[in-house]
Amino acid sequence: DAEITQSPRHKITETGRQVTLACHQTWNHNNMFWYRQDLGHGLRLIHYSYGVQDTNKGEVSDGYSVSRSNTEDLPLTLESAASSQTSVYFCASSLAGAQETQYFGPGTRLLVL
């Protein structure tokens, strides 16, 4: 069955380290997204991509980067982890189109000490 997976599911890191969170989907969706979810803020968009070699900044992109080298993967990199980046991170994907529905991965819980 087609699916969207994220790894690792849990991660503890230290301030200043580089961290990469993986997202892989087998639906052949063009569009992929990264969100973070924090108490009191809900889900907020970090970066998104509508195809290979395309990336765009979302609402809270500072300190994060993504790259899209194939259709299936959109890794999220925290260049120098900060305690403010402790959060739950969700990857999502959707088909191209004006009214596409997004489907979410299981999430990665990140703790920055």
Place this chain on the structure above:
Amino acid sequence: QKEVEQNSGPLSVPEGAIASLNCTYSDRGSQSFFWYRQYSGKSPELIMFIYSNGDKEDGRFTAQLNKASQYVSLLIRDSQPSDSATYLCAVKSGGGADGLTFGKGTHLIIQP
């Protein structure tokens, strides 16, 4: 700044009753509206989407959209304890691959 507002709750509803969840949005250009359910510690799961004014029914769920009032709601009929979760309203503006703007969610509790 696009905003989506929901009452955080908790909203407590007796089993078998109708649960009514509401959402307002600020961007008049919004075109697509989604309701997601999220259980504690899990990822958001799509329940329904609606694009046109009026009602859309799917089983026990009915989504209602009023673009003039910038208001979207979700009704859950015959509420079950398994419906207890946080319900997220999400809005998408226009075409393209823009992400969704989410409300903070309403925590729904179905009392047996």
